[in-house]
Each structure stands twice: as structure tokens, then as C-alpha cells.
Amino acid sequence: MNDIFKGTSVNGGIAIGKIFVFNTAKENIKSKKVEDIDAELKRFEDAKTRAMEQLDTVYENVAKEIGSEAEIFNNQKMTLLDEEYISSITDLISSRSSAEYAIVKTRNNYFNIFSAIDDAYFKKKAIDIEDVSNRMLSIxxxxxxxxxxxxxxxxxxxxKLxxxxxxxxxKSKVLALVTKKGSIISHTAILARSLSIPAVLGINFPEDSNGKMAIVDGFNSTMTINPDEMLIKKAKDFKSKVDEQNAHLIELRGxxxxxxxxxxxxxxxNIKDSSDVSSAIYNDAGGIGLFRTEFLFLGKDRFPGEEEQFNAYKEAAENMHTKIVVIRTLDIGADKTEKYFHSVKEENPALGIRGIRMSFKYPxxxxxxxxxxxRASYFGNIAILFPMISSISEISRAKKMIRNAANELIEENFPFRIPEIGxxxxxxxxxxxxxxxxxEVDFLSIGTNDLIQYTLAADRQNEEMMPYLNAHSPAILKLIKMTIDNGHLNGCRxxxxxxxxxxxxxxxxxxxMGVDELSVEPYKILKLREQIRNMP
Structure with a gap:
């Protein structure tokens, strides 16, 4: 009873019900010679055409249901127009392979190459190739x-799905999604968030789970198999409260x-990567007030390259359309860096090389x-936000580095735009x-978490300091009011x-106080809106 499995949540919510284990049918496509190459090429071309038509239909239906995330299926259409991918298949058919074998061979080759690259863009591309190839095999x-x-x-x-x-x-018959594989940036995770289905990835569930009762807790990233009656009642009560609140808040969208x-x-x-944009859109955010780019740097064995970062920022900007996307430059300290930073251990990392100082250390x-x-700013309404600034000279240095980067892009003929600076x-x-x-800048963003710890001299990572971290301290509120007034007097939001x-x-x-904007976790947006609309 109460067998608990921990994974990674990609969408909150509570689900209680029976388990259905989906097992992918094993493929049995072997190499075989075909006699009529032209006929086999026509079979493939017909399947490709049919796949394009299906993707058009899927895109239209999904766009009506969840909006911009339907772009996944337009990307899959582009795969069917990729000359290298198509040539790989037709070359194999011209060598007397069956259309099925040629597709499988090409699919596996590209999937293995792209999924091995430590880059979110290529990992998504690997999934697109797999999905569109399987669609043609089905046809x-x-x-x-x-x-x-x-x-x-x-x-x-x-x-995996x-x-x-x-x-x-x-969707009316799916209470929750649980997979062994996948990541928070996978297409399936993004779609689960868009559809508001509780989802947890990375759970190595037992193969004999089919038909058993379970509770999926998307808030705490767990699945409990064979829960006892007391746990089921507790989960039902919590689910009722969550459902009632969500139904009421959804009416506030728009x-x-x-x-x-x-x-x-x-x-x-506030988001941690481009995959969170769907949740921001679903909860009707007015924009992205804080894109934490450090998550692109963590959990890797190397610095993310320009293309990887460009694709992540561009994706967020395009999905938000004309709404602002405030992207904070790297904000980590020596205590949170990966090995590839080669940082020296500091006695007090909170007062050491972090935020803009880390960026200056690694120009x-x-x-x-x-x-x-x-480059990404060319495709949407991006603004750049510099963290841990304590002097005018730091702003001047950072702005100079922006100008240098812009000059490089001019020389290399890259389209770009100089965004707002905050x-x-x-x-x-x-x-x-x-x-x-x-x-010196276009906008100010008050980071209260650090402002509290630095003003009150209380480490927010130290549990013993919790009683001293008083967000309502007159000193904190006075600094916030001062910043708002100074910003407005000098034309800054x-x-x-x-x-x-x-x-x-x-x-x-x-x-x-007259603050212009509040930036919160996506799921808190509608609750905050409700409170504001009831204020005098």
C-alpha cells in the first residue's frame, strides 16, 4: 500500500483513478529488396503527401484548442520538406530498399544523432523526426x-509519448500523464501544460501497474500506487478545492x-525556460517579467552555445507575439556553477562573484x-535585464559590451535589434x-528576494535566519518606495x-506605491488578478 514514486512535475494538479499502461507495439520492419523502384518511390511520395495533409488538419485543430503550441506540427511539416531527410529515404529506396525500411533507417539515424547533442533545439528536432516518420509508417x-x-x-x-x-x-478520459522518459522542455510536456493535464515525467513505474489505483500529485511530482483509503480521501478533498478554485479563476482570463x-x-x-511560456499564455500573462536564463547553463558539461541560446530566446519571444519578454542575463554565483565554470570556492558566495560580476569574469x-x-530581439519584443547591479560603472560596462556585440553582428550580417535595457x-x-x-536604463525590476537578505543581513539559504527575513520590514518597504519614485521621476517604469x-x-x-507591474509564477497570475479586481 502507498507505493510512492518521485519524478519531475511538468504540470500541477491532482488525479485519482485506475492506471492504463500504454506499451508501444514492437516494430518488425526488416530489410528486403523491392523489384519496382519507381512504384516504391511513388508509395513513399504518396505517404509523404498524406502526412502533410494530416499535419495541416492536426495543426488547425490544435491551434483552436491551445493556440501557439500548435506550431509543433508546423515544424513537423518542415521536416517533410527537409532535403537531406527526404534524400536519405529516397536514396535507400533507389538502392532497392522498401519505403518502410528506408524511413525506419533514416529515422533511427537522425534520431540517434540529434538526441545525442546536448542542445534542447536538437532534442526537440529528434522527436519531430521520430513522430513524422512514424506517421508515414502508419500511412x-x-x-x-x-x-x-x-x-x-x-x-x-x-x-514516452x-x-x-x-x-x-x-482528453475527457485522461486524468493524468506519467512517463518514464522525457524532460520539462519536451513537446509532450509543453502540450500537457497547455491542455492542463497533471503530468509527471521520469517515473520508473513497475510494469505490472496496469489496472491498479493511483494518485498523481503534479504539485509534489509524485505518483502513489495502491493508495490506502485515508490517502485517497485526503487527495479527493484537496482535488475538490483545487478544481473549484481553478474553475472560478479561469473565468478571469481576458x-x-x-x-x-x-x-x-x-x-x-516569471519563467525558467521557453517551455514555461505555454503556462504563462494559459494563465493570461501580460508578458514575461523574468526569464531566468541560468537554467540554460545548469545541468550541463559545457557552456550553452550561441545558437542554443538564440533558439530558446527566439522561441519565447515568438510565442508571446507582441508581449514583452524580459530576459535576465546569467545570474548564478560560485556556489551554484557547474564544473565547467572552474570557479574558485568562496567563503561567502552571496557576497562574491555572482550576477553581473560573473558575466564580467567570463566576457x-x-x-x-x-x-x-x-539576434532573438529581431523576432519579438525582448528586453534585457542585468542582475546584481550596484554601481553606474557596471551599467556602463554592460552597455558597452552590448554595443560591441552589435558591431560584431553588423560585420557578420546577422539581423538584430537593440532591445530595451533594464x-x-x-x-x-x-x-x-x-x-x-x-x-541610464529603460526600466527597473526590484528583486525582493536578494534585497531582503542584503538589507537585513540575513542569509536566505540559512533556515535559522528565517525569523529575521521580514518582507514587511519598514526598511524594505522604504527602499521599494524610493526605487519606484526615483524610477518614475526619471521616466522609468x-x-x-x-x-x-x-x-x-x-x-x-x-x-x-504606484508600481507598474508585478511578475509572479504563472499559476499565481489569475489569483492575483482576482485580488486586484476586488480592491477599492
Whole structure:
């Protein structure tokens, strides 16, 4: 009883029900010689044409349901127009291989190459190739129905799911998704978030799970198989509360963030990578107030290259259309870097090489990030945010590096745009000179998490310091008010992007201070909007 498995959550929610284990049918396509090469080439061309038609239909249906995430299927259409991919298949057929074998051989070759590259863009491309190849194989087999179907609502367990399999699920009968493989940036994870299906990846569930009762907790990244009656009742009670709250909040999508007296404020989303954009869109964010780029650098054995970063920033900007996407440059310290940084251990990393100081220490890496940001800005409304600023000279140095990156792109004929520039106000020094800082930049973003620890001299990583980390301290509120006033006096908009932005006990205070925007986790946006709309 209560066998608990831990994974990685990609979408919150609670699901209670029976398990259905989906096992992919084993492929049995062997190499065989064909006599009529022209006929086999025609079979392939017909399958390709049919696949294009199917993808058009899937795209239209998915776009109506979840909007911009349907672009996944347009990307798959581009795979069918890729000359190298198609030539690989037709060359094999011209060598007397069957169309099926040629597709499988090409699929496996490209999938192995792209999935081995430590780059989110290529990993997604590998999945696209696999999915579109399997679609053509299904067509060649006579359009055999490969949809996953159930007789009753179930918790679906699978080794992995392709985008097509995910989108063709009967959503009314899928309580939750649990897979052994996948990542938070996979297409399936993105689609699960867009469809608001609780989903947990990376759970190595037992093969004999089919038909057993389970609870999937997307908030805590767990699945419990064979839960006892007490746990089931507790989960049902919690689910009822969550469902009731969500149903009410969903009605607020499309509404304005206006108080009863007509005061307005922007509510933006904090995200950790481009895959979180779907959640921001679903929760009706006015823009992205904080894109934490450090997640592109962590969990790797090398610095992310320019193309990898460019694709991540561009994807976020394009999916947000004309809405602003504020991207913070690398903000990690020596205590959180990977081995490839070769950082020296510091006695007090919170007061050491972190934020903009880390970028200055690695100018080549900073230049790579700036180039990627300038290029991505050409495709959307991106703004650059510098972290841990404490002096005007740091701003001048960072702006000079932007100009240098821009000159390089001009010489190399890359299209780009110089975006708005902003600064994080998260040290007392920055708050105290925020009037001078505001004259140098386009906007200010108050990072309250660090502002609290630096102002109150209390390490936020030390549990014993928790009683001293008082977000309501008059000193903190005075620095915030000072920053807002100084920003406005010098033509800067001012936002708050730390945990305090979502503190409902301070929302009224921030509105009275005149803050222009609050940036919070996506799932907190509608709750915050509700509170604002009920304010006098």
C-alpha cells in the first residue's frame, strides 16, 4: 500500500483513478529488396503527401484548442520538406530498399544523432523526426489506427509519448500523464501544460501497474500506487478545492487588472525556460517579467552555445507575439556553477562573484549571450535585464559590451535589434542610487528576494535566519518606495519580480506605491488578478 514514486512535475494538479499502461507495439520492419523502384518511390511520395495533409488538419485543430503550441506540427511539416531527410529515404529506396525500411533507417539515424547533442533545439528536432516518420509508417500500413483509446477515465502511463500521440488522446478520459522518459522542455510536456493535464515525467513505474489505483500529485511530482483509503480521501478533498478554485479563476482570463476605482497594473510571469511560456499564455500573462536564463547553463558539461541560446530566446519571444519578454542575463554565483565554470570556492558566495560580476569574469560567455539576445530581439519584443547591479560603472560596462556585440553582428550580417535595457534593484546600493540608475536604463525590476537578505543581513539559504527575513520590514518597504519614485521621476517604469510580488498582504501597498507591474509564477497570475479586481 502507498507505493510512492518521485519524478519531475511538468504540470500541477491532482488525479485519482485506475492506471492504463500504454506499451508501444514492437516494430518488425526488416530489410528486403523491392523489384519496382519507381512504384516504391511513388508509395513513399504518396505517404509523404498524406502526412502533410494530416499535419495541416492536426495543426488547425490544435491551434483552436491551445493556440501557439500548435506550431509543433508546423515544424513537423518542415521536416517533410527537409532535403537531406527526404534524400536519405529516397536514396535507400533507389538502392532497392522498401519505403518502410528506408524511413525506419533514416529515422533511427537522425534520431540517434540529434538526441545525442546536448542542445534542447536538437532534442526537440529528434522527436519531430521520430513522430513524422512514424506517421508515414502508419500511412504505409494502411492508416492503421494508432490512437491510444480507453473505455473509462484513466491515469496514462507510458515509456514516452510523441506529440501526435499526446494530442490525439481523448482528453475527457485522461486524468493524468506519467512517463518514464522525457524532460520539462519536451513537446509532450509543453502540450500537457497547455491542455492542463497533471503530468509527471521520469517515473520508473513497475510494469505490472496496469489496472491498479493511483494518485498523481503534479504539485509534489509524485505518483502513489495502491493508495490506502485515508490517502485517497485526503487527495479527493484537496482535488475538490483545487478544481473549484481553478474553475472560478479561469473565468478571469481576458479580464483587465483593474481595481474597483479604475487603477491598473500589469501582471507578468516569471519563467525558467521557453517551455514555461505555454503556462504563462494559459494563465493570461501580460508578458514575461523574468526569464531566468541560468537554467540554460545548469545541468550541463559545457557552456550553452550561441545558437542554443538564440533558439530558446527566439522561441519565447515568438510565442508571446507582441508581449514583452524580459530576459535576465546569467545570474548564478560560485556556489551554484557547474564544473565547467572552474570557479574558485568562496567563503561567502552571496557576497562574491555572482550576477553581473560573473558575466564580467567570463566576457566571452557574456558576449555569446548578448549576441544571442540581440539576434532573438529581431523576432519579438525582448528586453534585457542585468542582475546584481550596484554601481553606474557596471551599467556602463554592460552597455558597452552590448554595443560591441552589435558591431560584431553588423560585420557578420546577422539581423538584430537593440532591445530595451533594464536593471535589477536587489542591493541597498542600487536602491539608494536608483535615481541615477534610472537615467541610464529603460526600466527597473526590484528583486525582493536578494534585497531582503542584503538589507537585513540575513542569509536566505540559512533556515535559522528565517525569523529575521521580514518582507514587511519598514526598511524594505522604504527602499521599494524610493526605487519606484526615483524610477518614475526619471521616466522609468518599475516592476517587482521577487516573491513579494505574489504576497497578497502587500498587493494593496504596492498599488498605493504606484508600481507598474508585478511578475509572479504563472499559476499565481489569475489569483492575483482576482485580488486586484476586488480592491477599492
Amino acid at each position: 504505409l500500413a494502411g492508416d492503421k489506427n494508432t490512437n491510444i483509446t480507453f473505455d473509462e477515465p484513466v491515469i496514462l502511463l507510458a515509456d 510523441t506529440p501526435s500521440q499526446t494530442m490525439l488522446l481523448d 479580464k483587465k487588472n483593474l481595481t474597483l476605482s479604475g487603477k491598473s497594473i500589469e501582471i507578468y510571469a 566571452e560567455i557574456f558576449n555569446t549571450q548578448l549576441r544571442a539576445l540581440l 536593471v535589477m534593484i536587489e542591493t541597498p546600493a542600487a536602491a539608494l542610487i536608483s535615481d541615477a540608475i534610472a537615467q 518599475v516592476g517587482i519580480c521577487g516573491e513579494m510580488a505574489a504576497d497578497s498582504s502587500l498587493t494593496q501597498t504596492f498599488m498605493e
